[in-house]
Amino acid sequence: MRTTITAVRLRALAALCVALIAALAATATARAGEFGLEPDSFTASLSTAQAGGHPDVNVRFTLRNAAVDPSDPYYGMVRFKPFGIAESVVVDLPPGLVGDPTAAPRCPASAFPRCDLATQIGTVRLRTGLADEMWSPVFNVVPSQGAPAEFGFTAAGLLTVRLQVEVRSGGDYGLRTIIDSLPAIAPLIENDLTFWGVPADPSHDAMRGRACADLFGMGVNCGDEEGGNAATTPRAPFMTNATVCGPQPPVTLAVSEYANPGRPATAEAALPPLTGCDRLAFPATGRARATAPQAGAPSGYEVELTVPQNTDPDGIATPQLRQAVVQLPAGTVVSPAVADGLATCSDAQLALGAAGPVACPAASKIGEVSIDSPLLTQPLVGGVFLADPTPAQLLRLVLVAERDGVRLKLPGRIDADPVSGRLTATFDENPQLPFRSLRLTLKGGQRAVLANSRQCGPAESRFELTPYGGGAAAVSTDAFEVAGPCPAGFAPTLSAGSASAAAGAASPFTLTFGRGDGDDLLRSIDVALPAGVMPRIGEVPRCAEAQTVTGTCGEQSRVGSAQASAGPGAQPFGLPGRVYVAGAYRGAPYSLVIVVPAQAGPFDLGTVVVRAAVFVDLHTAALRIVSDPLPTILKGIPLQIRSVRIAIDRAGFMVNPTSCAPRAVGAAIAAAGGAVANASVRYQAAGCGSLPYTPRLRVVVGGRGRTAPRKPTALTATLVQPAGQAASRSVRLELPKAINARLEIVRRACSQAAYDAGSCGAAARIGSGAAVTSLLRDPLRGPAFFVRNPARALPDIVVQLRGDVAIDLIGKVTIRGGQLTTTFDTIPxxxxxxxxxxxxxxxxxxxxxxxxxxxxxxRNARARQTLRAQNGKLVQRAAKLSIAGCKK
Known part of the structure; x- marks a missing residue:
C-alpha cells in the first residue's frame, strides 16, 4: 500500500513550467467582470439526514469566470479565467454539525504535505485558472498553536492550502473553516470539498490517496495508481450531524478577493432537514459532593455532569445537552460568609456574546470548571465567575472554559427558594458541542460559597438534563452523607455592660448575644436591664411611625449602632447597622428600631428592620426590651445569624444606676425551633459612695379655714434634690401627734383588683402626685389612691404617675401611738x-x-424624716411643719 503522495510526474512538470505559470496567471486574472459567486453554485449536502448520524459533508461553490477567447495566445492551455483572485474562504457550518479531529491520526506539521494516508479525512476537487481539474486528499494536520483543528491539502505541487478550524465562541458555537492567503499563482475558480463521516470506512478506499491534475489542458489524468488504498486505522466517526430534527440553519460562505478584501462575496446553502430524533438516546447523569461534608459547615462543592458518548461509527451519536437543571440538597444554602471580599463581574467584563477573553476581577472567581470534550485532546479549563446581579436575578454564574482557541462562556442562574433557601442551578441553551463530562468545583474554606445542611444524614441532589432533539430529560439523583457533629441543643451566649461603671454617670451600654455553629438558629430576645440603667429618653426626638417601617429614621433619632454577624464557620460575615428610638409599640411606651442594610458584598438583599418594644416596669422603672423575630432569610439567602451586638452609645444618653448593689442583665433568648434559653450577666456600678445625697423634704399642712381643731387639713409633701446626686431609695415621714388620721377616709380604699382594672372610684382618691426627672421631657402626673393590700392592716397610698411612662409609687401607711407614718421604700x-x-x-x-x-x-411640732439613698447614705431630721392659714 502506498503511504505517501508522490505525483512525481506532476511535480516535474510544474518545475519545468514555472515561468509559463506566472505568465498564465497574469493572463488568467485579467478582469472581465465583477468578482463574486456564480448563481446557485454554492451547495452543501449530507450523505445522511439521520440526526446524530455520521454523514459525508460536501461543500461546493464556483466563482464567477469567463471562457478564454480562442484568439488568446494561451487558449487551449487556459480555457477559463476568474473575475478576481480569491484571497480567503470562510465556511460556517450550522450549530451541532461537528467534526472530531481526534477520530483520525494527525499529520505532523513537519511532514505536511507528504502525509500518511491514515491522516486523510476527506478529499477536494479544485478548478483553477491553470487546471480544469485538480484532486487532492484532505489531511488531518497537527494544528498550529491555539487552534482546535487544522486540515490541509496540496495539488500538483502548486497549491498548498491549510484550513483552520474555529469555534464561533460567544455566538452559536458552530464550526467555522477558514482558508487564508490562497495562492494567487493559481487563481481559484471552483472548490468541491468533502469531509468523510467515517474516514476509515472502506467506501472511501477508491478516493484514499487520489491526487492528480489536468494542467494547461494537456489532458493529464489520474492513473490507475491514484487512489484505491485501504484504511490502516480503525473505523471512527469524524463528522456528526446535529440532533435537532427539522430544518437546519444554512451553511454560509464568504469569499474575499485580494483586490477588495472588505467586500466578500457571500451565499447560503440549505442542508436537508434532519430526521430520526426518536432514535436518539441520552444516558446523562449527575453527581454532587461536598468537599467538607460536616453538618452546617461551609464547604466546597463538586458537581459533575456525565454524558457518555456513542463512538460506534455505525450508531447514532449522543445528543448534546441543551439544558441542565441541578437542584442541590435540601439545606445546602448560600453561605453569607462568602460575601466578605467578594466581587462580581459585569457583562462587559465577561464579554458575553463575544469571543474575547474575560477581564473579571479575581474576587469574582468562585470556582473552577473543566470540560472533557471528544473534539479535543485535552479538557477545556477555566473558572466560575459570579456575574453582576440584575433586578430579576440575584445570583448569576458564568462558566468560562478554554483550550486551543476554543472559549466557551456558559451563563447560568441560581434560584434560591425564598422560604427554605434551597438552591437550583439552571444552564439553558448550552452550545451544541459534545462533551463527556463537565466538572464544576466551587471554592471551599471558611469563605466557601455554600454551606451544608444543618441536618445529618443523606443529602440528595437532583439532576434534570434535557438534550437537544426534543427527547425526554434524563433525570437522576445523587446523595452523600452529611456527617456530624450535628447541630443539637441551644446554648446561646450573652454579654452586656456599661462602658464605664461609674455610678450615676452617663455611659454607653452594650449588649451582645449569639450562638455557636452547633446551636439552633436565633429567633428573638427578651432582655431585662438592671434597675437604674436608664436612658435620657426625653432628649431624643422619636422616629416617625412611617419611617420605622422602611428603616429611614433621621439621624436626630439615632441612639446607637448595631452589628450582626451571619453565616456558618469561623468567619461569619459582618453587617453593620444603626439603632433609633421610636414611639409606642406593642403596648410599650417606647421602641428601638434596629436598621441593618443587608449589603452582603456585591449583593443588596434589602434593608432589615427589627423593632423592639421597650417596656418600663411599673414599680422599679427597670427596662425590659422585647425584640420582634429576627429575619432568617432574605431573597432566598438564609442569614444564619450568629451574633447581634447592640451599642447604645449616643453621648450622654444612657445613665448608670446610683446603687452599687450587685445586679444582673437577664435575657430569655428564643431559638427558631422553639427552645428558650435564659442567660444572665452580672452587673454592678462602682463608686457609689462618692455620690452626694442632700435631699430636702418640705411638708405643708393647713390652709385657709383648715387650722381649727378637729378640722380636716390639706397636706403637701415636696421632695427636691440637686442633680448629680444619688437617687432616693426610700422616704419615711412620721407626722407629729398634732396631726391625726381620718379613719373614715381609710375605710374608703378600693381593692387591688379594682385598682388593677382601673376602676377605683372617686371615694378612694385621696390626692395627686407629680414627679420631675431629667430623663423625661415632661413631668409625670397622676392621682393618688388608697388601695387595700392583703398583706397589711392599713391600705397603701398608690401614686399613679403617668406621662411618657407609667410608674406606681407605693407608700405604706402605719399608725402607732396615734402617730401617722408613711413610708415609700420602693422608689425607683x-x-x-x-x-x-x-x-x-x-x-x-x-x-x-x-x-x-x-x-x-x-407650730413647734416636728415631723420625723428618714431618707435613704440608693447608695445607702442616710439623712434623718426632725423638721417643723410648714403651717398655712394661721394669722401672723
Missing part, C-alpha cells in the same frame, strides 16, 4: 429633681388635732 433608682404629693383637705386621710394647728405646740 431614677434621678428625681422634684416630687410632690398633694392631699386636699376634702379627701385627705389626715386631720387636725383637738388643739388646732395655730397653737404654739402645733
Amino acid at each position: 433608682d431614677v434621678p428625681l429633681s422634684r416630687f410632690s404629693l398633694t392631699l386636699p383637705a376634702s379627701s385627705s386621710p389626715v386631720g387636725v388635732a383637738s388643739s388646732g394647728l395655730c397653737t404654739r405646740a402645733a
Whole structure:
C-alpha cells in the first residue's frame, strides 16, 4: 500500500513550467467582470439526514469566470479565467454539525504535505485558472498553536492550502473553516470539498490517496495508481450531524478577493432537514459532593455532569445537552460568609456574546470548571465567575472554559427558594458541542460559597438534563452523607455592660448575644436591664411611625449602632447597622428600631428592620426590651445569624444606676425551633459612695379655714434634690401627734383588683402626685389612691404617675401611738429633681388635732424624716411643719 503522495510526474512538470505559470496567471486574472459567486453554485449536502448520524459533508461553490477567447495566445492551455483572485474562504457550518479531529491520526506539521494516508479525512476537487481539474486528499494536520483543528491539502505541487478550524465562541458555537492567503499563482475558480463521516470506512478506499491534475489542458489524468488504498486505522466517526430534527440553519460562505478584501462575496446553502430524533438516546447523569461534608459547615462543592458518548461509527451519536437543571440538597444554602471580599463581574467584563477573553476581577472567581470534550485532546479549563446581579436575578454564574482557541462562556442562574433557601442551578441553551463530562468545583474554606445542611444524614441532589432533539430529560439523583457533629441543643451566649461603671454617670451600654455553629438558629430576645440603667429618653426626638417601617429614621433619632454577624464557620460575615428610638409599640411606651442594610458584598438583599418594644416596669422603672423575630432569610439567602451586638452609645444618653448593689442583665433568648434559653450577666456600678445625697423634704399642712381643731387639713409633701446626686431609695415621714388620721377616709380604699382594672372610684382618691426627672421631657402626673393590700392592716397610698411612662409609687401607711407614718421604700433608682404629693383637705386621710394647728405646740411640732439613698447614705431630721392659714 502506498503511504505517501508522490505525483512525481506532476511535480516535474510544474518545475519545468514555472515561468509559463506566472505568465498564465497574469493572463488568467485579467478582469472581465465583477468578482463574486456564480448563481446557485454554492451547495452543501449530507450523505445522511439521520440526526446524530455520521454523514459525508460536501461543500461546493464556483466563482464567477469567463471562457478564454480562442484568439488568446494561451487558449487551449487556459480555457477559463476568474473575475478576481480569491484571497480567503470562510465556511460556517450550522450549530451541532461537528467534526472530531481526534477520530483520525494527525499529520505532523513537519511532514505536511507528504502525509500518511491514515491522516486523510476527506478529499477536494479544485478548478483553477491553470487546471480544469485538480484532486487532492484532505489531511488531518497537527494544528498550529491555539487552534482546535487544522486540515490541509496540496495539488500538483502548486497549491498548498491549510484550513483552520474555529469555534464561533460567544455566538452559536458552530464550526467555522477558514482558508487564508490562497495562492494567487493559481487563481481559484471552483472548490468541491468533502469531509468523510467515517474516514476509515472502506467506501472511501477508491478516493484514499487520489491526487492528480489536468494542467494547461494537456489532458493529464489520474492513473490507475491514484487512489484505491485501504484504511490502516480503525473505523471512527469524524463528522456528526446535529440532533435537532427539522430544518437546519444554512451553511454560509464568504469569499474575499485580494483586490477588495472588505467586500466578500457571500451565499447560503440549505442542508436537508434532519430526521430520526426518536432514535436518539441520552444516558446523562449527575453527581454532587461536598468537599467538607460536616453538618452546617461551609464547604466546597463538586458537581459533575456525565454524558457518555456513542463512538460506534455505525450508531447514532449522543445528543448534546441543551439544558441542565441541578437542584442541590435540601439545606445546602448560600453561605453569607462568602460575601466578605467578594466581587462580581459585569457583562462587559465577561464579554458575553463575544469571543474575547474575560477581564473579571479575581474576587469574582468562585470556582473552577473543566470540560472533557471528544473534539479535543485535552479538557477545556477555566473558572466560575459570579456575574453582576440584575433586578430579576440575584445570583448569576458564568462558566468560562478554554483550550486551543476554543472559549466557551456558559451563563447560568441560581434560584434560591425564598422560604427554605434551597438552591437550583439552571444552564439553558448550552452550545451544541459534545462533551463527556463537565466538572464544576466551587471554592471551599471558611469563605466557601455554600454551606451544608444543618441536618445529618443523606443529602440528595437532583439532576434534570434535557438534550437537544426534543427527547425526554434524563433525570437522576445523587446523595452523600452529611456527617456530624450535628447541630443539637441551644446554648446561646450573652454579654452586656456599661462602658464605664461609674455610678450615676452617663455611659454607653452594650449588649451582645449569639450562638455557636452547633446551636439552633436565633429567633428573638427578651432582655431585662438592671434597675437604674436608664436612658435620657426625653432628649431624643422619636422616629416617625412611617419611617420605622422602611428603616429611614433621621439621624436626630439615632441612639446607637448595631452589628450582626451571619453565616456558618469561623468567619461569619459582618453587617453593620444603626439603632433609633421610636414611639409606642406593642403596648410599650417606647421602641428601638434596629436598621441593618443587608449589603452582603456585591449583593443588596434589602434593608432589615427589627423593632423592639421597650417596656418600663411599673414599680422599679427597670427596662425590659422585647425584640420582634429576627429575619432568617432574605431573597432566598438564609442569614444564619450568629451574633447581634447592640451599642447604645449616643453621648450622654444612657445613665448608670446610683446603687452599687450587685445586679444582673437577664435575657430569655428564643431559638427558631422553639427552645428558650435564659442567660444572665452580672452587673454592678462602682463608686457609689462618692455620690452626694442632700435631699430636702418640705411638708405643708393647713390652709385657709383648715387650722381649727378637729378640722380636716390639706397636706403637701415636696421632695427636691440637686442633680448629680444619688437617687432616693426610700422616704419615711412620721407626722407629729398634732396631726391625726381620718379613719373614715381609710375605710374608703378600693381593692387591688379594682385598682388593677382601673376602676377605683372617686371615694378612694385621696390626692395627686407629680414627679420631675431629667430623663423625661415632661413631668409625670397622676392621682393618688388608697388601695387595700392583703398583706397589711392599713391600705397603701398608690401614686399613679403617668406621662411618657407609667410608674406606681407605693407608700405604706402605719399608725402607732396615734402617730401617722408613711413610708415609700420602693422608689425607683431614677434621678428625681422634684416630687410632690398633694392631699386636699376634702379627701385627705389626715386631720387636725383637738388643739388646732395655730397653737404654739402645733407650730413647734416636728415631723420625723428618714431618707435613704440608693447608695445607702442616710439623712434623718426632725423638721417643723410648714403651717398655712394661721394669722401672723
